[in-house]
Amino acid sequence: MIDARAEAGARPWWESAVIYQVYPRSFMDADGDGVGDLAGIRARLDHLVDLGVDAMWLSPIFPSPMADFGYDVADYCAVDPVFGDLAGFDALLAEAHWRGLRVLLDFVPNHTSDQHPWFIASRSSRDDSRRDWYIWRDPAPGGGPPNNWTSDMGGSAWAFDEATGQYYLHAFLREQPDLNWRNPAVREAMREVMRFWFDRGVDGFRIDVLWHCIKDEGLRDNPANPAFEAWMGEKHKVLQTHSANQPEIHELAHAMRRLADEYGDRLLVGEICLPLDQLMHYYGTAAAPGVHLPFNFQLFEAPWDAATLARIIREYEAALPPGGWPNWVLGSHDSPRLAGRIGEAQARVAAMLLLTLRGTPTLYQGDEIGIGRVEIPPDRIRDPQDLRQPGLGLGRDGARTPMAWSAGPQGGFTRAEPWLPLHADWRSRNVATQATEPGSLLSLYRRLLALRRQHPALATGTIALCEAAPDVLAYTRESEAGRLFVALNLSHAPRPMPMPAGMAAECLCSTHGAWPGDGAGQGALRSDEGVILRLEARP
Ligand code: GLC
Numbered sequence: 001m002i003d004a005r006a007e008a009g010a011r012p013w014w015e016s017a018v019i020y021q022v023y024p025r026s027f028m029d030a031d032g033d034g035v036g037d038l039a040g041i042r043a044r045l046d047h048l049v050d051l052g053v054d055a056m057w058l059s060p061i062f063p064s065p066m067a068d069f070g071y072d073v074a075d076y077c078a079v080d081p082v083f084g085d086l087a088g089f090d091a092l093l094a095e096a097h098w099r100g101l102r103v104l105l106d107f108v109p110n111h112t113s114d115q116h117p118w119f120i121a122s123r124s125s126r127d128d129s130r131r132d133w134y135i136w137r138d139p140a141p142g143g144g145p146p147n148n149w150t151s152d153m154g155g156s157a158w159a160f161d162e163a164t165g166q167y168y169l170h171a172f173l174r175e176q177p178d179l180n181w182r183n184p185a186v187r188e189a190m191r192e193v194m195r196f197w198f199d200r201g202v203d204g205f206r207i208d209v210l211w212h213c214i215k216d217e218g219l220r221d222n223p224a225n226p227a228f229e230a231w232m233g234e235k236h237k238v239l240q241t242h243s244a245n246q247p248e249i250h251e252l253a254h255a256m257r258r259l260a261d262e263y264g265d266r267l268l269v270g271e272i273c274l275p276l277d278q279l280m281h282y283y284g285t286a287a288a289p290g291v292h293l294p295f296n297f298q299l300f301e302a303p304w305d306a307a308t309l310a311r312i313i314r315e316y317e318a319a320l321p322p323g324g325w326p327n328w329v330l331g332s333h334d335s336p337r338l339a340g341r342i343g344e345a346q347a348r349v350a351a352m353l354l355l356t357l358r359g360t361p362t363l364y365q366g367d368e369i370g371i372g373r374v375e376i377p378p379d380r381i382r383d384p385q386d387l388r389q390p391g392l393g394l395g396r397d398g399a400r401t402p403m404a405w406s407a408g409p410q411g412g413f414t415r416a417e418p419w420l421p422l423h424a425d426w427r428s429r430n431v432a433t434q435a436t437e438p439g440s441l442l443s444l445y446r447r448l449l450a451l452r453r454q455h456p457a458l459a460t461g462t463i464a465l466c467e468a469a470p471d472v473l474a475y476t477r478e479s480e481a482g483r484l485f486v487a488l489n490l491s492h493a494p495r496p497m498p499m500p501a502g503m504a505a506e507c508l509c510s511t512h513g514a515w516p517g518d519g520a521g522q523g524a525l526r527s528d529e530g531v532i533l534r535l536e537a538r539p
Helices: 006-009 036-044 045-051 086-098 116-126 184-200 249-262 274-284 306-319 338-342 344-356 384-388 433-434 441-452 456-460
Strands: 019-021 055-058 102-107 158-161 166-169 204-207 267-270 327-329 360-364 463-464 472-479 482-489 502-510 530-538
Touching: 006 338, 036 086, 045 441, 055 267, 086 102, 086 184, 102 184, 102 267, 184 249, 204 249, 249 267, 249 274, 306 463, 306 472, 338 344, 344 360, 344 441, 344 472, 344 482, 344 530, 433 441, 441 456, 441 502, 456 472, 456 482, 482 502
Parallel strands: 019 055, 019 360, 055 102, 102 204, 204 267, 327 360
Antiparallel strands: 158 166, 463 472, 472 482, 482 530, 502 530
8 A cells, every 4th residue: 555656656665755754652652651652653644644655664662771762772582561562562553554555663773772682792701702792992092992983872982891901982871782793793783683673664764974973993082172162062062083983884784775775665765964075975875875864954953044044955855866866854852842843833934945945855753743842841851961961951852742732731742641741732722723723733744744645746856045134045956747836924013025937837735735836926925925836837
């Protein structure tokens, strides 16, 4: 029951697809313990079908002590009891496929949990056969950690193990020891993990912190970061010159790709936070392709103005390697909520931007109903990044609060106390309420996703930026089937409507509902308005 468009077309399915990130702890709680689960996701598949997305990526569902909420994996080939079990996963996968939805899992290759049997064996003795599965070193000559690398969660990236007298490396929490990907046995074990899930039928993986997996062989000190200021968090004290993004990573990404390609049509999305020129290397080359989609996070932090966005689009498109397919991401479980950052009116414009740019969009659960900034009371903070470096505003809990499905108790998310509080306005900001309102953000998302399915120009057409007034971002999308024009007013005041010369227009969608502009494309963009017009050559 997978969408016939992709099956019939020459293009791989994921080029025309829209990916939806599910954060399982916060999507839907079916068993009433306050934490979301697989049965809950299964019960809410209607939402994804009604929305019109093509694939869902599940943040980690594997057994985990939850020091980093599942990004500390204790068994790669099972399901944590809080989420369900393997049979429940198989049922979810089968039903998702039957509903036409692909399923991507989160592959966390850089590190395991310190409770993973591999690490328990590795730390048991210097002579254990798994010792070299992780990165162990003697203390520096004068004592202390072997080098100056810092953890992304603050402090040194090295933890001392009293029993065996050595340090182990952890790029994140000390409960997340880094695997040694220079060891062929690790590579083989992780290939088996990928096979395990591919054989079960998953459609691909989002690969966690891919650029971290290989470190400098000599573990040289990182250079100090001249721009460091305390508010940035300790990880920025040094540049990650030697601790990440080493040349050998591309061979590793290519090996993962070869494995995925053995299965035909599976997708690999890489989480890579690097400058554009470095990011592009993760596509690989024609001879040695890397991941299909190195995540493009530029919209996360971009100043929200038309000139900046135009520059980002232009530079990104120009930097893509031959055959490299673009992608765009607006939100995630790691970044502040979009609507909180740019406001509700511009969140509507952002939805239109995300779903009309060239490339595969990934949208994050809850952004479709416009969950904004959620204040987390100090006694409810759960994110280890926030707890370890308090007061710096590094907390990620605000992006991880539960979905609100209805105006019922706890927003219909759970029968119990939810593990994180819901957003304050959940009684009006929930799926059931917004589904009945034609002017809601959810209705706009549905309309935009439907247009993407109807118009090949949007799904896979070319893009060309157009001249426009200040504060307006405008571009055309074109395929053999037609030509569309997108104009986005990034300001809170009316702006002139730009139009490519000599064309007449029909409005397919406005963020404001009906569009008062005339058929010749005259008129103005209202404040915070985005429109999609269909263009025709004048008779
Ligand atoms: C990725 C995840 C983040 C996690 C980190 C360590 O960045 O998205 O949530 O803390 O990796 O696994």
